[in-house]
Amino acid sequence: MADKPIAAPLPADLPENWQAGQIVAPTGEEVNLSHQHGYNYLMEMVNKAQRGVNAVNEAFESVSGKRTCRYVVGTSTAGWTEADCDFLCDGTNDDVWIRFALSSMKDTGGVLVLLDGVYHISGYITIPEGCILRGCGNKTVLLRKTDAGYNGYFNVNAMIFMDVSKDNSKNLIIGNIFDSTDSIKLGAYTEGWFIMGNQLSTVTDQGTNNIIRFNSNDTSSGGGTVAGVTRFNGRQGAVLPQSGDYTAAMVGAIPASQVQAVQALTQAEYDALGTKSASTLYLIKE
DSSP states (O other): OOOOSSOOEEEEEEOOOOOOOOOOSSSSSSSSGGGGGGGHHHHHHHHHHHHHHHHHHGGGGGOOOOOOSEEOOOOOOGGGEEEEEEEEOOOOSSSHHHHHHTTTTTTEEEEEEEEEEEEEEEEEEOOOOEEEEEOOOGGGEEEETTTTTEEEEESSSSSSSBOOOOOOOOOOOEOOOOOOOOOEEEEEBBBBEEEEEOOOOOOESSSSOOEEEETTOOOOTTTTOEEEEEEEEEESSSSOOEEEEEEETTTTOOGGOOOEEEEEEEEHHTTTOOOOOOOOOEEEEO
């Protein structure tokens, strides 16, 4: 949050109890009135108010409006400057700045936005729990460094991990475009990942309970010409949900052991609630 342009509040103590016949003097004391009744004090407060208005006016130049994410990363190769973002890459080992920005969010969580541009990635990027890395669709391009140079790419549209072989669980990879024949690798320590809506070739899944959905036009070995979940909870093929596949926490619901009250409301009544109890199960009536 930006600093206040007026550091100290104005006293707002000019007298409003003037009476007929009272004398205005440079100081209030010389006519047996309070200090605030003095003409000089009045002018001092007027000048402070004017300086305050000027400070507010000048401060607007640095106000960017409400933030919709925790941090913004840009690259100077696309014309972005330090005034446009929190972290500025320069086209060399850009993953260093992206990792630094993500590590700054590990305690708070939130969204890290990559502005449009081409980012050169020479190392792994792992997103901390509770954090999202989001780009600008096909305008945000991450070039991966290989033995042949920076020739592999993917466009970042939603949450994306470059390295998912680490100990991560219950994350999403949604709506991204990959060019590599080995597009996504889910390592042995991944669990409960959900992959859908990506344009990619293959997914290598070495984890547990990961959900991989291929679109009908994907050429991947996992989907072919049929859309749907292909592997989940050790089941393969046309996987259908079963009891025990998900916990209440995984789908954002209240565990039964924590429900203390049940309340039936219309959607309008529910939306109008000022505070929603974490221990109440709300049922929406038709």
